[in-house]
Amino acid sequence: LTQTKPLVVAIDGYSSTGKSTIAKGLAANLGLIYVDSGAMYRAVTLFAIRNKFIDADGKVAKKELVDALSEIEISFTFNSSTGKSETMLNGENVEAEIRTPAVAAKVSEISAISEVRTFLVRKQKMMGQKGGIVMDGRDIGTVVFPDALVKIFTTATDDIRARRRYDELQSKGDTSSFEEVKANLLHRDRLDESRSDSPLKQAEDAILLDNSELSLEEQLAWAEQLVRERAGL
Numbered sequence: 001l002t003q004t005k006p007l008v009v010a011i012d013g014y015s016s017t018g019k020s021t022i023a024k025g026l027a028a029n030l031g032l033i034y035v036d037s038g039a040m041y042r043a044v045t046l047f048a049i050r051n052k053f054i055d056a057d058g059k060v061a062k063k064e065l066v067d068a069l070s071e072i073e074i075s076f077t078f079n080s081s082t083g084k085s086e087t088m089l090n091g092e093n094v095e096a097e098i099r100t101p102a103v104a105a106k107v108s109e110i111s112a113i114s115e116v117r118t119f120l121v122r123k124q125k126m127m128g129q130k131g132g133i134v135m136d137g138r139d140i141g142t143v144v145f146p147d148a149l150v151k152i153f154t155t156a157t158d159d160i161r162a163r164r165r166y167d168e169l170q171s172k173g174d175t176s177s178f179e180e181v182k183a184n185l186l187h188r189d190r191l192d193e194s195r196s197d198s199p200l201k202q203a204e205d206a207i208l209l210d211n212s213e214l215s216l217e218e219q220l221a222w223a224e225q226l227v228r229e230r231a232g233l
């Protein structure tokens with residue numbers, strides 16, 4: 001059976017459940033383009049911080065930010081020395097800066113703004129038009145690509161997720177404590193699943209992957225098999 005739908009893989013799930021690792025692995029093994037939609041929300045958040053649309057108390061000047069959205073240009077560039085895709089904001093490589101705790105602390109609030117979502121979802125849909133893409137995020141299977149050929153929803157226990165994020169931050173020299181990292185992660189999840197526009201939730205036709213106990217290789221082998229089956233590869 002040959003599939004006629006464009007090959008689009010949607011991976012959604014809670015923070016630090018390994019979405020991007022699976023997505024990148026699938027992209028590498030199947031020759032797909034990987035798009036990190038969370039990086040786009042992070043880039044808008046960084047833009048808001050830099051332009052003082054977030055004040056010292058953390059209050060967001062929503063109207064000013066929304067009015068300035070048209071000034072934001074987001075793209076991805078391939079770094080051939082690391083073999084990784086990196087996020088560009090108005091021509092500047094912001095890959096490291098969008099991963100800082102300062103951005104993480106505000107990204108859920110910024111991503112709850114409907115106009116921000118409309119702005120980014122439009123770009124994301126365009127990126128997937130021709131297929132050959134794997135995108136990870138929170139609303140990819142529900143909103144961005146409701147017709148995706150494959151939808152995966154990832155989950156893992158809170159402690160395992162917090163440990164993963166903590167280790168990742170430590171390796172970058174961040175000094176946040178485990179408890180701080182865990183609190184930020186859980187807080188972000190609550191905001192992401194309770195917002196009114198496109199809340200984080202499993203699409204009805206998404207397959208649940210609890211990877212608490214799975215190795216990377218096991219997850220990837222499972223996901224690759226699934227995509228190959230559906231795509232007739």
Ligand code: DC
Nearest residue numbers: 037038039041107111137138139188
């Ligand atoms: O995947 P991530 O942790 O880099 O995402 C950062 C935040 O961006 C996340 O807390 C919620 C938001 N996000 C979203 O609202 N919709 C997406 N498709 C991806 C991310």
